Amino acid sequence: MALVAATPLHSPVVSVSCRQLEGRTLKTSFLQPRAVVPFSIRSWNLSAPADRLRGDSRRSRRTNRNLTAIRSQDGKAGLESQDDFPDMSTEEFNRRFTLPHLNDLFNVQPMRSTFCTKSSCPLPSETNNSSSRWEDLRKVFVHDDDRVLLKTIKYANPTSSGAECFDEDCNFHHQWVPRAGPRSKIYFDPSEVKAAIVTCGGLCPGLNDVIRQIVLTLDVYGVKRMLGITYGYRGFFEESLEPIVLTRHLVQNIHLAGGSLLGVSRGGAKTSDIVDTLQEKGINMLFVLGGNGTHAGANAIHEEARRRRMKLAVVGVPKTIDNDILLMDKTFGFDTAVEEAQRAINTAYIEANSAYNGIGIVKLMGRQSGFIAMHASLASGQVDVCLIPEVPFALDGGHGVLQHIQHLIEERGKAVICVAEGAGQDLLPTNNGTDPSGNPILGDIGTHLQREIKKYFKAASITVDIKYIDPTYMIRACRANASDGILCAVLGQNAVHGAFAGYSGITVGIANNHYVYLPIPEVISHARNVDPDSRMWHRCLTSTGQPDFIANSS
Numbered sequence: 384m385a386l387v388a389a390t391p392l393h394s395p396v397v398s399v400s401c402r403q404l405e406g407r408t409l410k411t412s413f414l415q416p417r418a419v420v421p422f423s424i425r426s427w428n429l430s431a432p433a434d435r436l437r438g439d440s441r442r443s444r445r446t447n448r449n450l451t452a453i454r455s456q457d458g459k460a461g462l463e464s465q466d467d468f469p470d471m472s473t474e475e476f477n478r479r480f481t482l483p484h485l486n487d488l489f490n491v492q493p494m495r496s497t498f499c500t501k502s503s504c505p506l507p508s509e510t511n512n513s514s515s516r517w518e519d520l521r522k523v524f525v526h527d528d529d530r531v532l533l534k535t536i537k538y539a540n541p542t543s544s545g546a547e548c549f550d551e552d553c554n555f556h557h558q559w560v561p562r563a564g565p566r567s568k569i570y571f572d573p574s575e576v577k578a579a580i581v582t583c584g585g586l587c588p589g590l591n592d593v594i595r596q597i598v599l600t601l602d603v604y605g606v607k608r609m610l611g612i613t614y615g616y617r618g619f620f621e622e623s624l625e626p627i628v629l630t631r632h633l634v635q636n637i638h639l640a641g642g643s644l645l646g647v648s649r650g651g652a653k654t655s656d657i658v659d660t661l662q663e664k665g666i667n668m669l670f671v672l673g674g675n676g677t678h679a680g681a682n683a684i685h686e687e688a689r690r691r692r693m694k695l696a697v698v699g700v701p702k703t704i705d706n707d708i709l710l711m712d713k714t715f716g717f718d719t720a721v722e723e724a725q726r727a728i729n730t731a732y733i734e735a736n737s738a739y740n741g742i743g744i745v746k747l748m749g750r751q752s753g754f755i756a757m758h759a760s761l762a763s764g765q766v767d768v769c770l771i772p773e774v775p776f777a778l779d780g781g782h783g784v785l786q787h788i789q790h791l792i793e794e795r796g797k798a799v800i801c802v803a804e805g806a807g808q809d810l811l812p813t814n815n816g817t818d819p820s821g822n823p824i825l826g827d828i829g830t831h832l833q834r835e836i837k838k839y840f841k842a843a844s845i846t847v848d849i850k851y852i853d854p855t856y857m858i859r860a861c862r863a864n865a866s867d868g869i870l871c872a873v874l875g876q877n878a879v880h881g882a883f884a885g886y887s888g889i890t891v892g893i894a895n896n897h898y899v900y901l902p903i904p905e906v907i908s909h910a911r912n913v914d915p916d917s918r919m920w921h922r923c924l925t926s927t928g929q930p931d932f933i934a935n936s937s
């Protein structure tokens with residue numbers, strides 16, 4: 384292949400990955416842990432309240448007192464202070480993760496649950512405890528005191544990859560959160576329930592599945608009045624937007640299509656207007672499907688309803704293909720998005736592989752979090768360079784992306800790049816604009832990369848064939864895959880069980896493969912990010928073979 388002579392382009396790590404390709408030994412230094420400092424910042428992400436969650440506020444608490452030498456795995460000594468670890472006593476954790484309940488304000492007498500999946504369901508009027516038909520139902524219910532362990536790894540040392548520690552010895556803290564599911568006692572009489580569902584933010588595979596499961600479950604409890612609020616929070620105050628009456632029959636097949644039966648929107652949410660409408664319509668159960676913004680809105684509605692002493696249960700179901708909600712294994716729609724994304728990557732690979740010096744670029748969603756890009760890169764096994772918002776990179780210089788791409792072209796005659804939309808924003812002119820919900824409007828890193836690569840190879844007089852693929856909306860407007868379909872079913876059903884159990888201001892999730900209820904503020908204090916020191920990111924790097932694209936080096 385006729386190429387200009389290569390300069391020593393790549394960092395030692397690049398040559399390691401290329402040698403690996405040539406069947407030679409992989410240097411062990413490739414995945415060595417980084418410096419000591421970042422480890423305890425990560426633990427902030429997971430459990431501290433919003434005002435203590437930011438690394439900078441943590442750093443400001445750094446003092447010279449009580450400094451302890453900690454030896455990292457690579458033998459370098461680092462200094463950490465107990466002050467640098469978040470305070471997380473069991474009492475503090477339990478206080479924060481106690482679910483708000485209607486009986487914090489009222490004295491609602493619970494009744495026997497009307498939820499029943501047996502063929503011979505007892506009537507609610509059958510109150511005899513010893514009735515054999517009630518006995519039959521015993522194992523249907525989850526006990527109020529059932530708990531799920533939020534964290535399951537006992538880290539030996541704060542320098543372990545992904546370690547979340549509360550002290551320098553990484554002592555294990557039991558963090559138990561309430562198990563989700565139907566309770567034997569309920570705090571709403573189904574005949575008095577008027578439920579509403581709203582879907583907000585961007586689309587996400589599985590929205591219709593969740594709507595459907597909420598309706599079906601409400602129906603099993605015996606709820607007759609169910610409304611779908613149209614076009615997100617907007618549907619609460621725009622007079623032209625009428626709610627849809629929801630029935631089992633109406634939702635029966637909606638999961639066969641992507642999108643949202645109810646429609647979505649961004650912006651325009653005024654809590655007091657929303658709560659006015661809820662009051663006017665006599666809605667006492669509200670199911671809110673959306674991301675961080677939507678959940679912030681749901682929590683504001685919950686707080687305002689409490690202030691007005693309304694008996695309203697507000698329950699969220701986290702929706703985001705970005706997977707950027709804290710404390711959960713994953714959010715619904717993410718799996719499907721990854722599956723679709725890797726199809727786009729495969730296309731880019733085939734194009735790049737078939738072209739003379741082919742370069743495929745795929746831009747994927749992920750405003751602040753690179754989970755889709757990381758997982759799709761890993762899943763496809765066809766990506767040479769994965770760029771995410773959490774890991775800064777340089778385009779130029781001896782350790783920059785462009786030289787690495789030149790190296791890939793020279794070595795293999797092709798390169799595939801997967802970039803998350805929020806990556807490399809520092810390389811683009813700032814745009815200070817926001818969307819109607821206040822989310823920042825990002826610069827287009829995909830087309831920027833395309834332009835820069837074109838310019839670079841032109842200057843180097845190397846012919847390349849660049850194909851740019853932006854499957855942005857294709858990965859989220861599709862129908863949920865089987866694994867998301869199941870997740871949606873469980874989450875939708877658990878949302879209804881949570882409302883009947885009398886909880887409000889909560890959301891549903893999956894933690895360590897078990898289903899849990901969490902207080903909304905704990906999951907939205909900031910966006911969940913890819914941890915650059917995590918095993919998963921290192922697995923991605925192992926797979927792509929990409930080096931650190933270190934800035935300011937030549």
Ligand SMILES: Nc1ncnc2c1ncn2[C@@H]1O[C@H](COP(=O)(O)OP(=O)(O)OP(=O)(O)O)[C@@H](O)[C@H]1O
Nearest residue numbers: 584585649650651652673674675676677679680820
């Ligand atoms: N802090 C907040 N308080 C009250 N309402 C909010 C808040 N942030 C956003 N909202 C409202 O929530 C709705 C959805 O917000 P947003 O558009 O940010 O989507 P999202 O739920 O974060 O989902 P996505 O992941 O698609 O961004 C909008 O109507 C917005 O006005």
Ligand SMILES: O=P(O)(O)OC[C@H]1O[C@](O)(CO)[C@@H](O)[C@@H]1O
Nearest residue numbers: 585586703704705748749750818
């Ligand atoms: O174009 P829209 O509808 O604002 O949505 C784009 C955003 O939606 C998200 O997928 C979150 O739902 C982000 O990754 C992306 O930036």
Ligand SMILES: [Mg+2]
Nearest residue numbers: 674675676822
């Ligand atoms: Mg948002």
